[in-house]
Amino acid sequence: MSGLTEKSIKVFSKDKKEPLGDLYGLFFEDLNHAADGGLYAELVQNRSFEFDPIDRSDYHALTAWEKVERGEAEVTISVEDSFPLHENNPNYLTLKTKKVGDGAGILNTGFNSGIPLKKDEFYHFSFFARVDQAEKKTLTISLESKEGVLHASEELSLHSSEWKKYSLTLQCKSDDQSARLILTTNQTGTIYMDMVSLFPAKTFMDRENGLRSDIAQILADLKPKFMRFPGGCLVHDGSLDERARDSMYRWKNTIGDTEKRPSRRNNWKYNQTLGLGYYEYFLFCEDIGAKPIPVLPAGYDPHHHRIVPLENLQPWIDDALDLIEFANGNVSTTWGKIRSELGHPEPFGLEYLGIGNEEVGEPFFERYEYFHRAIKEKHPDIKLINSSGPFAAGGEYDRGWDSAKKNQSDLVDEHYYQSPEWFLAHYHRYDDFKRDEPKVFLGEYASWGNTYYNAIAEAAFMTGLEKNAHAVGLACYAPMLCNVDYINWEPNLIYFNNHQVFGTANYYVQKLFMHHQGDYTLKTESTGLSASEPPSIPTIGGQIKLIGEQSKAEYYKITLTNLETGEVKECPNALVENGIELLLGELHSKHYRLSFKARKLEGTRGFKVMFGEKDNQKLFWEIGGWQNQDSVISSMVNGRGSVLTQSLFTVKNDQEYSLDLEIKGRKITTYIDDEVINETVDKLPNIKPLYYSASIDSLTNEVIIKVVNVKDEAVLTTIDLQDYAKDKLKGTVYELSGYELTDVNSFEAPDKISPKQKDFEASNSFYEYEFPKQSITVFRFQ
Numbered sequence: 001m002s003g004l005t006e007k008s009i010k011v012f013s014k015d016k017k018e019p020l021g022d023l024y025g026l027f028f029e030d031l032n033h034a035a036d037g038g039l040y041a042e043l044v045q046n047r048s049f050e051f052d053p054i055d056r057s058d059y060h061a062l063t064a065w066e067k068v069e070r071g072e073a074e075v076t077i078s079v080e081d082s083f084p085l086h087e088n089n090p091n092y093l094t095l096k097t098k099k100v101g102d103g104a105g106i107l108n109t110g111f112n113s114g115i116p117l118k119k120d121e122f123y124h125f126s127f128f129a130r131v132d133q134a135e136k137k138t139l140t141i142s143l144e145s146k147e148g149v150l151h152a153s154e155e156l157s158l159h160s161s162e163w164k165k166y167s168l169t170l171q172c173k174s175d176d177q178s179a180r181l182i183l184t185t186n187q188t189g190t191i192y193m194d195m196v197s198l199f200p201a202k203t204f205m206d207r208e209n210g211l212r213s214d215i216a217q218i219l220a221d222l223k224p225k226f227m228r229f230p231g232g233c234l235v236h237d238g239s240l241d242e243r244a245r246d247s248m249y250r251w252k253n254t255i256g257d258t259e260k261r262p263s264r265r266n267n268w269k270y271n272q273t274l275g276l277g278y279y280e281y282f283l284f285c286e287d288i289g290a291k292p293i294p295v296l297p298a299g300y301d302p303h304h305h306r307i308v309p310l311e312n313l314q315p316w317i318d319d320a321l322d323l324i325e326f327a328n329g330n331v332s333t334t335w336g337k338i339r340s341e342l343g344h345p346e347p348f349g350l351e352y353l354g355i356g357n358e359e360v361g362e363p364f365f366e367r368y369e370y371f372h373r374a375i376k377e378k379h380p381d382i383k384l385i386n387s388s389g390p391f392a393a394g395g396e397y398d399r400g401w402d403s404a405k406k407n408q409s410d411l412v413d414e415h416y417y418q419s420p421e422w423f424l425a426h427y428h429r430y431d432d433f434k435r436d437e438p439k440v441f442l443g444e445y446a447s448w449g450n451t452y453y454n455a456i457a458e459a460a461f462m463t464g465l466e467k468n469a470h471a472v473g474l475a476c477y478a479p480m481l482c483n484v485d486y487i488n489w490e491p492n493l494i495y496f497n498n499h500q501v502f503g504t505a506n507y508y509v510q511k512l513f514m515h516h517q518g519d520y521t522l523k524t525e526s527t528g529l530s531a532s533e534p535p536s537i538p539t540i541g542g543q544i545k546l547i548g549e550q551s552k553a554e555y556y557k558i559t560l561t562n563l564e565t566g567e568v569k570e571c572p573n574a575l576v577e578n579g580i581e582l583l584l585g586e587l588h589s590k591h592y593r594l595s596f597k598a599r600k601l602e603g604t605r606g607f608k609v610m611f612g613e614k615d616n617q618k619l620f621w622e623i624g625g626w627q628n629q630d631s632v633i634s635s636m637v638n639g640r641g642s643v644l645t646q647s648l649f650t651v652k653n654d655q656e657y658s659l660d661l662e663i664k665g666r667k668i669t670t671y672i673d674d675e676v677i678n679e680t681v682d683k684l685p686n687i688k689p690l691y692y693s694a695s696i697d698s699l700t701n702e703v704i705i706k707v708v709n710v711k712d713e714a715v716l717t718t719i720d721l722q723d724y725a726k727d728k729l730k731g732t733v734y735e736l737s738g739y740e741l742t743d744v745n746s747f748e749a750p751d752k753i754s755p756k757q758k759d760f761e762a763s764n765s766f767y768e769y770e771f772p773k774q775s776i777t778v779f780r781f782q
């Protein structure tokens, strides 16, 4: 015991415990326009005239395009497909100029408010065009403000009656965040065009078909160990036909010349050009030093129950084998050669591969086995990632883990989006996980929100991930990117518009943990830092209601039994429709049971009960909720939900169900027709004085200690590093503190919440430190 203060953390710097490997990385999915209109630097929206109502009901082939008819000019524009540039890219624009006036042509409005331009910078324009035979044409390519102020202009001479690529570079005279790309002609006649593209010359690492440098840079700044891509739900939400517009994400569609890549309906309700494809993902990973973790569909779409028959599974397995060859094969292999021809003869060094994304249902796990066997047989060193559904516990979660254990998957992908309180209450989640079983890939997680409070809760939880490095192999916050004008999902790690980007408070936590991961955890001992047991645990008492949500159902034979007193209350029968909430009563006992019969009459969902409504919390049991596919118990704290457990269940119309909800302390058990369907404990956070972890960076021999103080009071603690430095301790401390819990970063104050850094020196190997209230502190001792 170090002895200077009542509380201490002793770190044994010579006692390395667990390798931390590739623990912290990135999750990338093209939602919130993360790729098109985001990381992918293309400035033209709908460059190949392929937008379609299948992507989004208000899209059409001319979305983001407008006619230009200045003065007396007269043009018609139409989208045709009789002589396409490529079969995968059928549409092209036909511009017919009848009168040239003061400018006849078309313009593109870009994404967000328009095309962002910077003074003196260069922009590469390119397009494919053809003209009718012997009709040589001149086209002026300009960048203009919305009001018509000219920023740049160059001329192109078109002469080919076959599709031909033309390009030029424009230099911009002024800054503008809402500019337009304008193509005008001063000759009458017809011009056909496709793949109209404008890229800033300055892309990340100056790559062609490259990435927006500010967004790529903020990602690179994190120094992630890996990047998972291309999603998310977009991997498996789609049809089985790889040539269909709404197909699942098939990687082979995403490589090679961009004009030959098909356009894809992104399930987040927009169009995906696939300009940012697998080759670009691999390159980006290499550029930022992150290991690539592709995730492939397994011929199963759990959202629409599309299932490839087992006898047709081989092409899907071949996709996986070919991808490994594409990434790692030498140039004499078929796919290694293709990679080389794309410009990368050296292998990309793929180590991990995910099969499936948050899968539910036996058909996936049946298919997973075939993938696993075929891949391991040919590539035993590839670490395979199985899936455990979209929730932190329950039947589908267990099914995923059982499959992973049976098949000896290397990792299991876990996903959960929960309240900050859930994260604090589940700090010990992985303590009992076994080292000789598949490791956890926490492939998607976030607490609901981007406030400083969320960041603190996530930081505390992450020290728990590090302490359990024997069980947790990889972890990435999700989602990562969000264009503020196209939001599908909140919260996110990073927000951007067409010219600005900022990291949230959560970003700065991830950054701290990534920069100071270390490569081994160290043994620690602490004094005075355990959470004190609360005098009593609150009951799940309060109001009980029946709720109508997208359904109409009869509820009858409703009884509420107080299991402590035996008292039974009978409630009247009810017909509950969408939008109706019906109060059954209020219970304050520790143990009770709600029993009822229910019959669904119509609607897309089943039954819903709210219980334990008290103060800032309430709980729900939903039977046949989203897509009428499961029975879920969830809690809501301060308006932020957490799914506690989920199991598959579908409610049939006109069928009577016997339903029971039993509460014993904080244990919740539900029964359908007398069979247990869900069982869970609604844990409450029992906040510790400090959350901490210790690791070492073996290369520099620096000891790293991360400490999170969640409470509203400073905590004085001694850091004891006796075996590390005999006389003097010195190093750097990085700290987040002094914010309101509700504080957030924004475009106006992008680094309001960001770590402050200072050097320190102590005269001996004990270091007394007052951890400010609600703070995150990282020490790097040299």
Ligand code: AHR
Pocket: 029, 231, 232, 233, 234, 357, 358, 390, 415, 444, 478, 479, 489
């Ligand atoms: O991260 C957003 C979405 O959440 C992902 O697409 C999906 O995997 C999860 O449900």
